[in-house]
Amino acid sequence: MNSHSIPVFILAGGLGTRISEETGTKPKPMIEIGEIPVLVHIMRSYYRQGFNDFVICAGYRSWEIKQFFLNYEFRMNHLMIDHRQNASELPTAFGRSVTQEKWRVRVIDTGKECMTGGRVARAYDCISQVQKIDSFALTYGDGLCDVNFKDELAFHLSHEKIGTVLGVNLQGRFGVLELEPSGKVAGFIEKPDEIKDTINGGFFFFRSGFRDYLSTDSSCILEKTPLERLAAANELMMFKHNGFWHPMDTLRDKVYLENLWQTGEAPWLTTAFHSSPSADAIPVRESNPTWAPPLSLQP
Secondary structure, eight states: OOGGGOOEEEEEOOOOGGGHHHHTSSOGGGOEETTEEHHHHHHHHHHTTTOOEEEEEEOTTHHHHHHHHHSHHHHHSEEEOOOSSOTTOOOEEESOOTTOOOOEEEEEEOOTTOOHHHHHHHHHHHHHTTSOOSEEEEEETTEEEOOOHHHHHHHHHHSOSSEEEEEEEEOOOSOEEEEOTTSOEEEEESSOSOEEEEEEEEEEEEEGGGGGGOOOSTTOOTTTHHHHHHHHTTOEEEEEOOSOEEEOOSHHHHHHHHHHHHTTOOTTOOOOOOOOOOOTTSOOOOOOOOOOOOOOSOO
16 A cells, blocks of 8 residues: 555634634635645645645635635646637646646535534545545644655554554743742743643544544544544554644744745755654654755746
8 A cells, every 4th residue: 555545634624713814714724825725735745745635624615625726727837718719618728837736636515514523524435435445644734744644654554553643742832830849930941842742743544444433423523532432442553753843723823834934944845755763662653854945836
C-alpha cells in the first residue's frame, strides 16, 4: 500500500467561530495565507509526498469550496473564451501550467450542523460505495505542519492497530510560573517555545475498522466517543513529530502564518524530507524535514 492508494479526508465544514472576522463570508479552510486558502496549503503538503486523492468533508458554505475547485484550472492556467463561431462555446484553459496538480478532489456535503465524527462517517459512507478503502488519512482544514506523511503512513502500516495520531508538543502562549510548595514563585519563563505535554496534532491515519467507532448522527464528535473508545480498546498509536506545527484558530494565528509566508520562512512548504530514526521498542517516530520556496496559484 502506498500514498497513491490512500484517500485523504479533510474536515472543512465547521463555522470557525473563533476567527469570525474571516468566516462570515467563507468557510474557515478557505481563509487565505499568501492569497492561497489554507485548505490548498494542506492538500499540497500531502500532494508533494505522493497523496493525490482528496475528500473534502464540507458543510458551512460548502458552495464556496465547490466553486473554488470548479475554477481551479482557470486559476492555474490562462483562460480563453471564444464565441466567434459558437456563442455557446464553453471557456477553456490553455497554456497548461507545469505546477497544476494531478489530483482528484471530491467535495462531500456532510451537513451544516454536523459535528466532526458525523462528517467523517457520512463522507466515508459516500466514498466507500464507489471505492474500496483499506486505510485512509484524516485531518482538519485549519492546521499546518512539516511532518513527513510517508513516514507516518509507514509507521501506521507497521503496527496492527486501527489508528495512528500525530503527537506534537503543546505550544506555550503564556508565561509559565515555576512554583515551590509554599506558593513562592521560583522562576518565570516568558512564553516558552513548547510545553512538555503531547497533544493531538490532528493528522491521522486509520484502517477501515475505524468506521465501526463512528456514527452518522450529527452529534457525533470525533474527539469524544470515537477516539476515546479507540484509545480505551488499545487501538490507537502515536507518531511523534518534533518539527513545525501550528493551528489557525484565531486571527492572531492567521497573522503569524501570513508573516511566515511573506518572509519566505513557511516551514510547511516542504519538498524534501529526512528519514525518521528508528524508535526500537517505542512506537514513535520523529521527522525533521527541510523546506523550499513556495508554490503559487499563478501559472
